[in-house]
Amino acid sequence: MTSDAVLADGRADRRQRIWAIFGSSSGNLVEWFDFYAYAFTALYFAPAFFPKGNQTTQLLQTAAVFAIGFLMRPIGGYVFGFVADKYGRKNSMMISVLMMCAGSLAIAILPTYASIGAAAPVLLLIARMVQGLSVGGEYGTSATYMSEVALPGKRGFYASFQYVTLIGGQLLASLVVLIVQLALSDTELRAWGWRIPFFIGAIFALVALFLRASLTETSSAETRSRKEAGSLREIFKHHTRAFLTVLGFTAGGSLIFYTFTTYMQKYLINTAHMNDRTANIVMTAVLFTYMILQPPFGAFSDRFGRKTSMLLFSGLATVCTVPLMYAIGDVRSPYAAYGLIVLALAIVSFYTSISGLVKAEMFPPEVRAMSVGLAYALANAIFGGSAEYVALWFKDSGAETDFYWYVTFMCAVAFVASVVMPNPKIKGYLQGQGTET
Template sequence: MGNPAQDTVRKRRRAFLGATSGHLIEWYDYGVYGFLAVYIGQAFFVSDDPTTSLLASFAAFALSFFIRPLGGLFFGPLADKIGRRKTLIMALVMMSGSTVLLGLLPTYASLGIAAPILLILVRCVQGFSAGGEIGTVTSFISEYAGPGRRGFATCWLMVTAVLGLLLGGAVANGMTWVLGAEVMQDWAWRVPFLIAAPLGFISMYIRLKLEDSPEFLALQRAGQTSRAPLREVWQWKRAIALVFFIITLHSSIFYLVLTFASTYMAKILKFDSGTTLLYVFVASFSAAFVMPFGGAFTDKYGRKPFLMVIGTLATLAMFWLFKMAPTATPATFFAPLMAVAILFGLYASSTYALMSELLPTRIRSTGIAVAYNVPVAVFGGSAPLISTWLIKVTGDITSPWYFYVATGVVSLIALVVLRKEDFVASGSPQVAPAGAALA
């Protein structure tokens, strides 16, 4: 007979591998698109003004994020009714398939106005599936981890998100370096998207062999799964609001470090491509490196005080980054960029765990999907678009700080009002406590 403890450890490791592998593919796609935005803009949004093409490309990028809440509304309740595993498989098929399809799309030169329309539709499918993935995968990992380990366990979702973006960036930039900008613009921009096919098959193989989370299976055996999670989730209005506002900073700083920073350095500060690429990769790896330490720290000492301190420092660091930009050189810009990156890694290390601890098992996927996807769309996916627009209309390259600092202030206010009573203990009644609904 097998050792039950060893079997549990094996199941947990397999669950983490299956969940994070699919998450990596999701963010690989976003990384490829972000790093190839210039080529995609010129291929699908033809304009005499390169900035206009870039804005249109970023707008398509942002649109996929505004579709995410719809995906969350579909997949989140599904995961709370039929299980996390089945829902994760469905989301992965949709995400991988649409990413490959993007690499096969005809451009404006061959299809005219229909080309950007098709691109937008594909990005919407990607956003829809990504919106369904987040609530389900966070619930799946946190429920397998159990109390006392959720910070460390769920932080690996953020680590793989960063690594997925970096992998996408490495493939895109590596091909650009080898083939040159002309070949990339002609046809080679497609290849990084097509690579999603084998990655998707590998992740699918792993996910098909998973068992559902122990907490969900226990709820299912007891006949306590929610029949109407989308209706029931609004009994937890306070928790939904707290997650929404705490994730605001998480969203904006994520896309500052991993998407907009490269465009800002290359297009606004006129740093050479080698410096820009090096800085983005060093900053991103640094953020990923500190995440497990932050997650483990909050498991032991608590999430609220840690997030308040780190959130305050991150907000100040973003202000520093943009205010010193007019006189920035590659040498002077490195320090504020690294400060923002490391503080982003520490802040994001425990936000997923916090989300899972504010909502009960029976509506956890739905609650996270509802509360997380909207701020990611408004303050995350649209961050490059908003930042580029602010610079264009004001003529001030420091102007993005208004947006980023505002997101930090919003999250800090939410953390101030977060109470110990807001956390849902594992095994507690799966009903809304008194005061859970906001007046």
């Protein structure tokens, strides 16, 4: 083969891998757009699904439903992890995005409490459980797929696009809500306008399904046929330390991530006393900045190592969370709020840019999707999914600042996990792994 042919083949392979990253992450964007549409519209639909009460009480009820959706994630992590390890990453990702579409569409057309009484919050809960099951399966499979398809030596950079699209979905949800806010009156928003983002999410899902249909499978037939493939027993028999380590740093990572993203909008409104439109504009700008931070932080891990990134994240988060929360709570300028939240999320970016990759690199291919998905889902369900509810509960109890110390403690747990985590370069599970082409 001539040098020109080799170069052309290399460029074709690079284009194929980039398209695979785009295709797999497009579904990730849709999943998280739908998931965060719920968080960003909760201020408007809370009165539609729950009995009358003060704003904090209604937000507590919607946050509880949000948290219960997270409790479905471990089931999703197990089920979709099994499908991905046993029947292929592509099949798992296509099923998950279809389920997210169904959950979003269901919320968009649900009748209100005034129409059907107590059945309304029950149906809302069921729709959220379907979404939670789907997202529980999406994370582990997409993280596994992106780590396997990325170019060696640049896996941190490429894998960072998982959170680029995750944050992009959150940002897109925020932008859609902002546009709806500007186009409709407050009365219209609370009556029917909050439904619009959920309809849009269903349309996005069809696009993602089309893109994912063209993906190349990254797991080999040999790997999928092994008796250990998708085996929970295999994980706990031979990979217990890695599994517990992922639980440890995901607990702190997911808690602080949700604190400074989904909960922060409500924190600016309830504690810093910003109006809802100003808070939404601030968080839209914050999320855009946070999104573009991911690739540079991912590239940082390629140069200096995953362990270095994890130690910087957990160490800085442990030291800085309390003063940052106090400062944001007392802020009066939206520009100052933007700067403080971006600073917090820059620290979190050491983790989120390589979140899926650092976990995938700890496990062999036959149990990778299930290990990553289940460990992440368990920690995320307990600590990430409950972040809003716990924060609002502390505020409602008159002990809001205790929440800051709770986040700090869990970041300290993540620091310990980062210290003891195995070095993925030494473990080498992903080294030399190819894809089916």
